[in-house]
Amino acid sequence: MTTTALLVMDLQKGIVGRVQDxxxxxxLVRAVEGAREAGVPVLHVVVGFRPGHPEASDRNKTFGALPPDAFTEDDPGAAIHDDVAPRPGELVITKRRISxxxxxxxxxxxxxxxxxxxVLTGVATSGVVLSTLRQAADLDYRxxxxxxxxxDPDAEVHRVLTEKVFPRQAGVTTIDDWTKSLA
Known part of the structure; x- marks a missing residue:
């Protein structure tokens, strides 16, 4: 029997605030609600650091350039967006890099x-989704x-990834089709 989890990745206020759609x-709320109604566990994945970012090298182009308080416990932008916030019992996984x-x-x-x-969702397609998909495929997850x-802020990059790259290692579908398949 297949045991499925929905991963909601990087839906933090400081990241979602840059989404232009x-x-x-x-x-995404429809996906989360559909998973919950079907009994599919929702796992929330967030990026997070200790104060001063001791985990982020200045050689890291993405994280080394962040202000020292970004995505720390005291940063309001690190909070998960209210519309998809975890319910009691839903796990929050803190990561220190893109994947x-x-x-x-x-x-x-x-x-x-x-x-x-x-089942992968998140911001950005070319960031957390791509990196997580590649690693999960190497770990033999369906x-x-x-x-x-x-x-993704670049619509063409999103299109190429979802139409050409991801199908090599994953099924690609829509929220509506996926939630219908859960019924």
């Missing part, structure tokens, strides 16, 4: 829970990407 969060696996206990949680199918549950 006003329909993105409402679509949901890097610097986190995600693999331990997935293996311990017997999960073998991951994968589904909700194309309209992912967002």
């Amino acid at each position: 006003p329909g993105y969060v409402p679509r 949901a696996f890097a610097g986190s206990d995600l693999e331990l949680v997935l293996r311990s829970g017997g999960f073998d199918h991951l 994968l589904t990407v909700l194309a309209d549950g992912c967002y």
Whole structure:
């Protein structure tokens, strides 16, 4: 039997605030609600650092350039967007890099829970979704990407990834089609 989890990645206020598609969060809410109604566990993945970012080298172009208080416990932008906030019992996985696996206990949680199918959503398609998909595929997880549950600031990059790259390692579908398949 397949045990599925929905990964909602980097839906933090400081990241979602840069999303240019006003329909993105409402679509993602449909995915989260559909998963909850079907009994599919929702795992929230966030990027997070200790104060001063001792985990982020200045050689890292992405994280080394962040202000020292960004995505720390005291940063309001690090909070998960209210519309998809975790419910009691839903796990929040903190990662230290782009991939949901890097610097986190995600693999331990997935293996311990017997999960073998991951449904991926998040911001950005070319960031957390791509990195997590590649690592999860190498770890032999069955994968589904909700194309309209992912967002990238570059629409062409999003299109190429969801139409040409991701299908090599994952099923790619829409939120509506995925939630209908859960019924």
